[in-house]
Amino acid sequence: MNAIMETAASDCHPASVPDYTPLPELRELQLKRLQAVVTLAWKQVKLFRSRMDERGLTPEDIRSLEDIARLPFTQKSDLRDTYPFGLFASPMKDVVRLHASSGTTGKPIVVAYTQKDVDVWTSVLVRCFAGCGLHRGDIMQIAYGYGLFTGGLGAHYGAEGLGATVVPTSGGHADRQIMLMRDFGVTAMCCTPTYFLHLIDRAAELGVDLKELPLRAGVFGAEPWSESMRKHIENMSSIEAFDIYGLSEIIGPGVGCECRRHQGLHIFEDHFYPEIVDPETGAPLPDGAEGELVLTTLSKQAMPMIRYRTRDITTILRGQCECGRTLRRIDRIGRRSDDMLIIRGVNVFPSQVESALLQIEGTLPHYQILLTRLQGLDQMEVQVEVTPQMFNDKIGALQELHHKLQGALDRVLGIRVRVALVEANSIERSEGKAKRVIDRRTS
């Protein structure tokens, strides 16, 4: 029944109609837009022009979608090297908005939007939220940071575009977030998954039962999160949790999002063309193969991105989703090509640490991985913040917890790590995003 209802594109939000574009029509639209954006970048962006010249390419060489593989990649370093405006393809008078990354490593990354870009951004977010089953009448609390970070304003415009009532709380002030969630009867929450975990814990401390609230959906993104984390969130708060994907370089949140099937994230590929490539060689990989996601903005005016290397590792899923959308889906992103840690020769992903922690307590405490080197040997310490649920006034109970955590981490990672129980709120938070790894190894 659900499938039939959902496939009826006419039933959905008007903005969602493109989600159901018949494939031949979609591919034709993509090719037309690809040719236009390549032409725009070729004419306006010096760096892109010179890279095309090196390959002896002009926009006329793009005759099919497969020809995209002939185009040069764009990397994050290109944005840094051309800071601040070097990759703009529109004059500043047409740019209505600038966003920037927090710039924790050197110069920030600047991204630009024309009015048309902002409108496209809003439209894809409306399609995200509509796909999550949200609509006019929903009360959406946006707890992504507002400001230079794309999360807050992006989600805000999308929620307004949907026709929902927006509560723009931005990040931080957990007690106030919970109070407003309860007092306003908020039905959907947008924030990072780790921030929502924090709200779950804090609500329990304040005696607020999230399950009793009208809250029914959460749209979580801006960092990778696991399937076990989803289960935990859904169990603790009785909501349906959706994974949303995006990155500032491409547009911000809203590049892709789960539908209610939760079988991968639909990429709004009429605007963002996805490819999977071998992270080492850059060679294109077929749908179904795991590799690095590469995205091309098909309609962006202010700052087109041609074959942008996201560093996110995923798979383009084969076959069409049961929801009826023709948009291809990517698998949930569990890791990035650059977040892999090599510790004493063993590959370790922070997501593995997360799943080990979840095994023990059924709650995901705040944690951080600290890497050091002692006499030439890598040392890994996992610092785990003690939550009220974990704390016990008996030292034996804490030691038992400590041993259990140690055992789970050793089993999952296959290497010996040191576990440290640390005080609540002692691990630094930044912009609601968790900084998971501190690497103090010097080679």
Add this chain to the structure above:
Amino acid sequence: MKIHQVSLFAENKPGHIAAPIRLLEKEGIDIRALYLADTEQYGIVRMIVSDWQKAARILETHGFVVKVTEVLAVEVIDHPGGLADVLGALDQIGINIEYMYAFPDAREGKAILIFRFADPDVAIARLQTAGVNLLTSDELLKDQ
């Protein structure tokens, strides 16, 4: 008969116990007894305070992880054998002590023992039957 004990988690680092204690003192909370159970890495600060609800609230508001547990307080004469008498009584009635600590009473010649039992209600019943004198919360805090 049950006394509310406030426990908090602290890392075993300089200054990590002083901070919460200072916080309580600033808010006018009297710390009647304090006991630290520690390992090399971390410790548990256990306290009997003049207003446990306020203390727990203040600590939680400041981000500390706090647990309130019910413990029992026994007053003994502060002379050799005083403690042994009480422990002997506990042995007789066959209940396990999770942990205990002792401190001298402000009243001369007395000491107070704090006991944590798995089931305080069972412990109260059996201790009273055995004639052990349990202090109420008011009695424990009345000198404040």
